[in-house]
Amino acid sequence: MAIKIFEQEKQFHLYNSKISYVIGECRDGEIGQLYFGKRINENQIIYSYQGVAGRLDCDVKVYDENYSKEMACLEYPAFGNGDYRNSAYEVRQLNGSRVTNLVYQGYEVYEGKKPIPGLPASYVNTNSEAITLEIICVDDVAKLEVRLFYTIWENYSIITRHVSFKNIGEDEFKLTKALSCCIDLPDHDYDWIQFDGAWARERYPHVRPLDEGVTAVESMRGHSSSNFNPFVILKRKDTNEFQGEAIGVNLVYSGNFLAQAEVDTFDKLRFTMGINPRWFVWPLKKEEVFETPEVIISYTKNGLNDLSQNIHGFMNNNLVRGPYKNKPRPILLNNWEATEMKFDEESILKIAKKGKDAGVELFVLDDGWFGKRDDDFAGLGDWFVNTNKLPDGITGLAKKINELGLDFGLWIEPEMVNPDSDLYRAHPDWVLAAPDRRRTLGRHQMVLDYSKPEVVDNIYNQLYEVISKANISYIKWDMNRSITECFSQGLPAEQQGMIYHKYILGMYSLYERLIEKFPHILFESCASGGARFDAGMLYYAPQAWCSDDTDGHERVKIQYGTSYGYPISSVGAHVSASPNMQTGRSMTIDDRANIAYFGTFGYELDLNKVSDEEFERVKEQVKFMKEYRSLFQYGTFYRLQSPFENNISGIMVVSEDKKQAIAVIYNTLRTPNIGRENIKLQGLDETLVYSVDGKEKLYGDYLMERGIGFIDADEPWYKSAGDFQSRMFILKA
Numbered sequence: 001m002a003i004k005i006f007e008q009e010k011q012f013h014l015y016n017s018k019i020s021y022v023i024g025e026c027r028d029g030e031i032g033q034l035y036f037g038k039r040i041n042e043n044q045i046i047y048s049y050q051g052v053a054g055r056l057d058c059d060v061k062v063y064d065e066n067y068s069k070e071m072a073c074l075e076y077p078a079f080g081n082g083d084y085r086n087s088a089y090e091v092r093q094l095n096g097s098r099v100t101n102l103v104y105q106g107y108e109v110y111e112g113k114k115p116i117p118g119l120p121a122s123y124v125n126t127n128s129e130a131i132t133l134e135i136i137c138v139d140d141v142a143k144l145e146v147r148l149f150y151t152i153w154e155n156y157s158i159i160t161r162h163v164s165f166k167n168i169g170e171d172e173f174k175l176t177k178a179l180s181c182c183i184d185l186p187d188h189d190y191d192w193i194q195f196d197g198a199w200a201r202e203r204y205p206h207v208r209p210l211d212e213g214v215t216a217v218e219s220m221r222g223h224s225s226s227n228f229n230p231f232v233i234l235k236r237k238d239t240n241e242f243q244g245e246a247i248g249v250n251l252v253y254s255g256n257f258l259a260q261a262e263v264d265t266f267d268k269l270r271f272t273m274g275i276n277p278r279w280f281v282w283p284l285k286k287e288e289v290f291e292t293p294e295v296i297i298s299y300t301k302n303g304l305n306d307l308s309q310n311i312h313g314f315m316n317n318n319l320v321r322g323p324y325k326n327k328p329r330p331i332l333l334n335n336w337e338a339t340e341m342k343f344d345e346e347s348i349l350k351i352a353k354k355g356k357d358a359g360v361e362l363f364v365l366d367d368g369w370f371g372k373r374d375d376d377f378a379g380l381g382d383w384f385v386n387t388n389k390l391p392d393g394i395t396g397l398a399k400k401i402n403e404l405g406l407d408f409g410l411w412i413e414p415e416m417v418n419p420d421s422d423l424y425r426a427h428p429d430w431v432l433a434a435p436d437r438r439r440t441l442g443r444h445q446m447v448l449d450y451s452k453p454e455v456v457d458n459i460y461n462q463l464y465e466v467i468s469k470a471n472i473s474y475i476k477w478d479m480n481r482s483i484t485e486c487f488s489q490g491l492p493a494e495q496q497g498m499i500y501h502k503y504i505l506g507m508y509s510l511y512e513r514l515i516e517k518f519p520h521i522l523f524e525s526c527a528s529g530g531a532r533f534d535a536g537m538l539y540y541a542p543q544a545w546c547s548d549d550t551d552g553h554e555r556v557k558i559q560y561g562t563s564y565g566y567p568i569s570s571v572g573a574h575v576s577a578s579p580n581m582q583t584g585r586s587m588t589i590d591d592r593a594n595i596a597y598f599g600t601f602g603y604e605l606d607l608n609k610v611s612d613e614e615f616e617r618v619k620e621q622v623k624f625m626k627e628y629r630s631l632f633q634y635g636t637f638y639r640l641q642s643p644f645e646n647n648i649s650g651i652m653v654v655s656e657d658k659k660q661a662i663a664v665i666y667n668t669l670r671t672p673n674i675g676r677e678n679i680k681l682q683g684l685d686e687t688l689v690y691s692v693d694g695k696e697k698l699y700g701d702y703l704m705e706r707g708i709g710f711i712d713a714d715e716p717w718y719k720s721a722g723d724f725q726s727r728m729f730i731l732k733a
Contacts, residue, residue, distance in 0.1 A: 001154040003109055003133050004042040010104065012133055013042050014150055018157040019299050021150070022046055023075050023135070026067070029103035031135055031148065033073040033184045036159075037245070038301050049073060071266065073184035076137075076148055076163065078102060079177075085270050086214070086262050089163070090177040090277070093142050098176070102137035102146055109133050113151045113160075118505050120252050120539030121294045122151075122160050122318045129154045129318075143169020156314045162294040167284040175282040176497075179258070179274030180251065180292040185234075188269040192261055193233040195561055200549035200582055202226040202530035203561035205644065209237070210269065216260040218276050222447070222483025222500055223254055226531040230257045231565035234271065235304065241639055242303040242682070248311060249273055250565055252319070253293035254536040255504035256280075279486070281497025296535060304564065305638050305682065312567035312637060319535060320542040320570075322515070324522050328629045329543060329569065329600040330407060331622055332362040332474070337550070337576050338606035341368030341375060344389050345397060349404075354607040356404045358615065359622035362474055362602075363401050364409035369394065371421060377444045380416045381423030383462035398470040409474030409522075410466075414459045415507060416445045416480065423458075430455050432499070434485040442481030450506030451488050451499045460513055467518055477511075477541065479527040511540040524572055524600075530558070533566065543570050543600050550576035550604055551583040552592035553724045556643045556666050559598055560651065568653070569633040573599025575621070577609070587724050589614045593621045594664045594726040597632050598651060601625050631655055631662060638682040643668065648710055654683035658700075659733040661690070665710045667725045678707030681731075690731040703731070 004013040011024035011034070020042070022034040032049035049072045069082035079087040080099035090098050112127035124130045135148040145166040152159055161181045167173060188210050194217045195203040203226075208215070217228035224230045230253065235246035249271070251257050256276035263269050274292055282290050296314065300307040316326055333355035335348060352363040370386055371379030379386075385393040392400075398408040417424050417431060419441070424431070431446040433439045439446060448455050467475075488499045511523070523541035525532060529548030537544060544566075547558045552575075559571055573596040578586045589610070596602075607615060625632070635653035643649035643666060652663035665679055684690065684700035691697050692708070710727055 001131060001152055002042070003131055003152065005107075005109070006045055009045055011045060012107070012135070013044075014133060014152040014159065015039055015042050016152055016154060016157070019159070021152065021159050024049075025104040026072060026074070028067075028069075028101070030069075030078075030101070031075040031104055031137065033075050036183065036185070037299065073186060073268070074182065075184075076102065076146065076182055085264055086260065086272060087177065088179045088182040088272055089146075089165070089175070091142055091144055092174040092176050094171045094173060100139045100142050100144065102139055102144075105136045105138050107133060107135050116162060116291050116294060118508065119291065119293055120319075120508065120536045121162070122252070122296065122314070123321075124318070138168070142173060143167060143171070144173070153314070153318070156310055157299045158310065158314055159297045160294055161297060162292050164289055164291045165284065166289045167286055170286055172283055172285045175284060175290055176280065177277035178280070178282065178290060178292050179272045179277075180295045181249070181273055181297065183247070183249075183271040183297070185269040185271070188263040188267050189237060190234040190269065191237060191239075193235060193564070195229040195231060195564065197226055199226055199528050199531070200547060201554065202533065202547050202558055203229050204557065205561050205564060210234075210261055210263050212263050212265055214260060214262050216258060218258045219256050220276060220278055222256065222486065222503060223479065223527060223532045224257060224534040224536075225482070226527075226529065229565070230259065230273075230534050232259045232273075233304070233307070233564065234261070234269075240303060241305045244303050245301050246299075246304055246307050248298040248307050248565065250296040250298075250311065250535040251293060252296060252535040252539070253504070254507070254532055254534050256500050275501060279497060279500060281494075282501070283494065293536065308564050308639075309636055311565060315535065315538055315567050316569060316634065319538050321539065322522075322542060323520060324542050326634065328633060330362040330474070330522070331360045331625055331629075332364050332409065332602035333358075333360045333607070334364040334366055334476075334574065334602060334604050335606075336366035336411075337581050337604045341373060343368065345391065348397065349400060350608060351606055352401055352406060353404055355603070356406055358603075358607055358618045359626070360406070360603065362407040362409055364411065364474060364476060365397070366411040366476070367413070367478070369410070378418050378420035380413055380418040380445050381421040381448070383412070383414070383459070383466060385466070394466055394472075395470045398472060402471055407473040408471060409476065410472050411476045411478060412463065413478040413480060414463060414510065415448055415450060417448050418445050429489040431489075432483060432486055432503075433489060434487040435489070437485060440484040442484070445481060447481065447483050449488050449499075449503070450510070451491075451502035453506070456506045456510050460510055463514065464517065467514070467521075472518075472521060474522045474524065476524045476526055476545065479532060481528070508536075508540065515540065526572075530562070533562065535566075538566070538570055543572050545572040546599065549582045550574055551580040551585050552587045552595050553585060553668065554583060555595045556649065559595060560639060560643055560649070563637060563639060563651075568598055568637050569600070571599035573597075574602045574604040576603075577605040585724065589617050589621075591724060591726045594728055595666070597625060597628075598637075598653070598664075600633070601629065628662060631660055635661075636683050640679050640682060647671065648677050648679070650679040652681060652683070658683065658685040658688065661731040663708065663729045663731070665708070665727050665729075667710055667727075669723050670725070676709040678709045680704055680707040684731070685733070688733040690733055693730055
């Protein structure tokens, strides 16, 4: 890992054992992209920034027709100076002009990595594991200084990037676009993979070829959303799970975003990503600075599994923080699907006691414990205990749960307020709402204006009063609606373009304050399930409720898609009742568990209502998960065969030493009279002999080349099995 600098050529080569990233000063002083891909020799000087040759509409110097902005591969392109493609930033100056031109001024190189004030970002554990380059550029007319930050990591084929803007003049100007990165590639022979969906079907991968024009996904919902995830992949046409070149980009941010690929008519590809510029205006006065969120840019020559494994390791080691970093997660029991809001202390303790009998470690009390909260029409914003339900409060309930031998967790939704609440009646100006217009409700609630520090302070003080008086080890932080009428009451017109971003900064600040006061608490993020499952949230909450859809069959697809960009340790996954609450589908308790194992694992049902036989299976499942959870959550994860393309699909995890592995194969629909379909395993040591379920002894190379079958003709269970089955294989060297 190093940065090779060619002073005369003003060229910078960032490299480690796997990748090279080469940039430098173009002819007109702008920073250009020279190479990004597999490691090349660090002594190689590259001379051409030009993407293609051809008739140039605009040259940058008089009588110089050999270089054009439109043809160049650029690192952070401006608007209005001869590059007709989409810009990475725009600045509205006092005279109304948006034309800028950044000129290289210098650089800084240092070990380690600086934090980004107020924003989540990757970090170093020791300075020796990363090295950072800051490129300093200036526009003398606009009096704008821009710093481009690049960090190359020792152990990952990853570059992290972000940008800072500083007003170095006397006059105020306004940022109207401030993306986190631009990647200009010399050809467009890529497929675009996005991860989209909606409530209860989040992060389905969709692949489409890139061609002339713009391909984009975005959110304007005030959060990253379940509709389009702020993670995309660019892959070569022949790339699959096991071979081929791909680039993955995660935005470390939880608000409105834009990810965009533009193919020009010269077949070059420009990828940009960052805060969505729609309704974004950020004024900068003299000496003020604005910093963009970070992007994590991953590269592989070895297929999509390798890309994902790279991201998983990086996030687990250099994004997730706190006492649960790289630690097995507690097996929990949540009461939501068992009781919803209709509970009292007696019924909760009855459920918790049964959970203890099953061996779970943590009981989580979900929605309904506060204010006048008997349904979702009232109570949000009033974070004081409903003593009609819990006469001894959260303090008393937590103590009784602890006496059962369980840790205690609590659900909150601190960003929302019901009109029927004491908080809203006292402060109707504390919600996001446009003057003289209807206040749109979602789930009978409105969004608190977290751009106002006094609102964040109030919620923090209420929550502190509850948390500080009870032994709480886990908090599920929910958010059940998107932002509408994004207007901050009482603020002047020129600041309204700041509100979406300031809202997210306010939310991050509340997380940071609670983490600082209660560092032992494990936070799990949630947003109507997986509507804010993004890299930014993992900095504060190392796991996220993956989806409100707990149906075992649907979770195979949801968790499969999620695994492309996020580690298995971050995936909140539970076994729920059958028939399932969301789909009405029935599945055996083992088939439900066989997907929930690939996550944090827990139960979302009343164990008092399962059969004696099922309860015995629950006890075995809990015992099994305790034995193997480190392998499930932190082993090397492989996608074997996609449930989106096949009736039979599979996933597996392999220990670091390759001496243990667990594979699960899922059969969606029963097909009669078919032969054995094998799925090839991955990641094993080809020279080792593995026992499969303590029976067959097979070499690793055989298991990876011949595979393992879902159906064995001599197994009578298959003859009576129906749809939505699964089969687990435990391999030990």
